[in-house]
Amino acid sequence: MTRFDQEWALVPMGARWTAVLVTLVYVAVMAGIFLLPAIAERDPKALLILSPFFLLTLIGAVFLAAYVLLVGYVFGDAKRRGMNHVLWTLLSIFIPNAIGIILYFILRDPVPVPCPSCGTPAKKGHAFCAGCGTAVRAACPACRQPVETGWRNCARCGASLTQASAPATTVP
Amino acid sequence: MSGHVTDLLALAAARALDPADEARVEAHLRECAACASEAARWRHLAEELARMAAPRPSRGLVARTIEAVEERLAERAERRWNRAALGFLVAFAWTLAVVGWLVADLVRGELALRLGSSMAPTAAWYAAYVVTGWLTAGAAAVLLGRGSREQGRTV
16 A cells, blocks of 8 residues: 555545535536537537637646545544644635645644554654553653653753663653 | 874774775884884774673663664655645645636636626736735744644654
8 A cells, every 4th residue: 555545545535525526516617607608509609619618627627626635635634643623624625725735734743653552542742642551652751751762861851861761661 | 203094093903994094004004113002002902892792782772772763764754755745735736826817717708708797807806815815824824833833743
């Protein structure tokens, strides 16, 4: 399974069907604007002239479908990362020109690590599982906050991490 | 005597020199008693170190190191993926702006023709829409960025 497949799986089925539906509605509206009057008037010349314009507007259908799928991806991915997925979905929809989606990609949280003991997702800022209390990341022996690889001192309380016992907790 | 090779003696004792430097050091040692004496001390140290048992890291240290390396690699892969996705999205956003304008202008022209009314040119409206979008996004970025400043970012 490629990375793209993994990410694609996050797009909810509802969003996929919405993309299909929205695309069909868009095509119908464009056909109604560009082709229907010429068909109703039985004017083949006008139909011939307007058909390229109609086809040109169909480029918009591709972008519309992609937009809906991206919004669906934001919904699924924000949910997976434990973020406010409803808020981010709304921002993705209402901030125009996909800028809301770009913002989401810049500001999204890292993917939570599943607890090795109970599987509860643990966010990056958590050193212990919120479900069962198991250590999921290295933590400062003094303040019990998560520490990063390469730290010689805890960045939160200043305790030394270079002693033999530190970091106090690691994944079992 | 000039041209001492003091800096290379430790590497010579560890047999870590390239052949050219090794030949230069050996030639110098034949002529320089001071360097030869220091080279002998380095060789002795290297032999003693070689005799010592290689330290065996504890299982915990190995596990922690593997865990840290895996975490670092995963973070790097995630960052790479995010950058590629962002590049795609920026290109998508700009293309969308252009395509949106094109479609809006076509629809406006056709509707104006059908309805026989003069509609305002879309370019000005569309430019205002795009600028408003970017300003809204900027404000949202500032507000949202405040909350996540303390947390790790993936970009």
